[in-house]
Amino acid sequence: MSNDPEILRLLFQTGLEAALPDGKFDGRLPARPSGRTIVLGAGKASARMAAAFEEAWDRAGGSCEGLVVTRYNHGAKTRRIEVVEAAHPVPDQAGVDAAKRVLALAQSATADDLVVCLISGGASALLSLPAAGITLEDKQTINRALLRSGAPIGEINLVRKSLSAIKGGRLGASVGAAQLVTYLISDVPGDDPSSIGSGPTLSDIVDPETALGILHRYRVTVPDHVIAAIRANTTVAPARRSVVHMLATPKMALDAAAKQAKALGLTPMILGDAIEGEAREVARVFAGIARSVVEHAEPLGPPCVLLSGGETTVTVHGNGRGGRNAEFLLALALAVGNGSRISAIAGDTDGIDGSESNAGAWFDGSLFDEAEKRGIDLAACLENNDAYTAFEALDRLVVTGPTLTNVNDFRCILIRSA
Structure with a gap:
């Protein structure tokens, strides 16, 4: 399996299934x-x-x-x-x-x-x-x-x-x-x-x-x-x-995703199942970890996945659309910059990110090029709390419908070898 979006969706789905009663x-x-x-x-x-x-x-x-x-x-x-x-x-x-x-x-x-x-x-x-x-x-x-x-x-x-x-x-x-x-x-x-x-x-x-x-x-x-x-x-x-x-629990979902990642030849690291804080601030921290993996192979070497759970928050200042997972993901993409080695998915395990119809969103290395072609200002979308609009326009929403479980947020950052 070499398609990054496919891998990200599989790991998310694996986590969801582990959380069912x-x-x-x-x-x-x-x-x-x-x-x-x-x-x-x-x-x-x-x-x-x-x-x-x-x-x-x-x-x-x-x-x-x-x-x-x-x-x-x-x-x-x-x-x-x-x-x-x-x-x-x-x-x-x-x-x-x-x-x-x-x-x-x-x-x-x-x-x-x-x-x-x-x-x-x-x-x-x-x-x-x-x-x-x-x-x-x-x-x-x-x-x-x-x-x-x-x-x-x-x-x-x-x-x-x-x-x-x-x-x-x-x-x-x-x-x-x-x-x-x-x-x-x-x-x-x-x-x-x-x-x-x-x-x-x-x-x-x-x-x-x-x-x-x-x-x-x-x-x-x-x-x-x-x-x-x-x-x-x-x-x-x-x-x-x-x-x-x-x-x-959230940890059960992350453990299941980690096991699936290993089966795909990816080294997993669970960063925590109880991460809290402003979504865009958490994203900046995780972006730093992802860049360290790319540049120094620390705290682990690629190919790998960084998994985390918990519940971030969003202090709403703009009038856009988007839940905490979409906000996290857009902030993460902007922080890691334009590159083909890092992709990610973030979603709420109940299938609803905030008040929209999506569970979350995903991105890969083509995000910035496609946004430029469509005239989408990703930074402006983040400033306006409008991550949903950005990912919807770029066809990168994750829509599951009601999952009938709920173990909070699921985040996965996939980092490829050079």
Whole structure:
């Protein structure tokens, strides 16, 4: 396989497949309860997780019921677990209605019941139940502002917990004496279970003043009634009988891609699975590493691939189109310059880079020549946060559709020998 774009796409697809929940419940199932098995969940992978759990639970001789909420057009076929869809990344009324139903099901559990919770990235917006004194409109306004602010996902999720009647362990506390088993697909740097989907089943101490400090630091103005509601929304006690299993993580996707790279005769190096920071700043650092490989064969020699995951951020200043992966990639291309030895791909493993229809984008050594022929000013596109427009015009978008998983960003830099 000598075509660089083909290799890049193969490695990305390999990472995606490693992050799917299929087959990952085997060996991790709890004992069948004497009462009901109630399956609840939320996130961009929750429908696929529900289908995979049903299959494994059926093989174990169990029966179940329940409800999961996923992003619009991210559904999967299930038999007994109902799947509903709502908006992401800004919550809507469908998400509020679904959250109310999920909470009611949890509250209906008895000590004889088993509650299974399936959580993946996106659950924060999809499982949206405002705390007392806060409206859906309040949450939508704050969410939009935070998404444009450049705040890292950990801080955004902390604020979301402070605004919620269901996150931060509140869903878990509602099951009472029932056994609770949570299965997670991680989309957060560091894989902290309490941060994934803002931890609906995992109690977390959230200092209201810390949440308010985050809003102040990113210049997100909130009305007085929201400030009062945040201060009144105290932390709840953890669930009494709780077990947590991690089904898929960013590192699993990177490890699978690294194994595939070796099979292609490429030396892989994983730079990290929890990379954070401004997308264009991270790109400049990675460009320096790539140039060192080309010029000095350090920290490894070509042909090789540099793999990384995590979640970068974009502080929006322009009015263009483009998610964090497209922004990273365009900044990387500009930093490494015009050359035929370096190519790269960057994409969100959920199939949606920001709010556009693409997972990400790719480039190879022909990028600058083609941009010049088409009159595209790549530097101006980056300045205007308009990476999507540039890569779309150059036919370099990566479009997967909903992947039904979500282990955050996947980045691969391929460096050829001279």
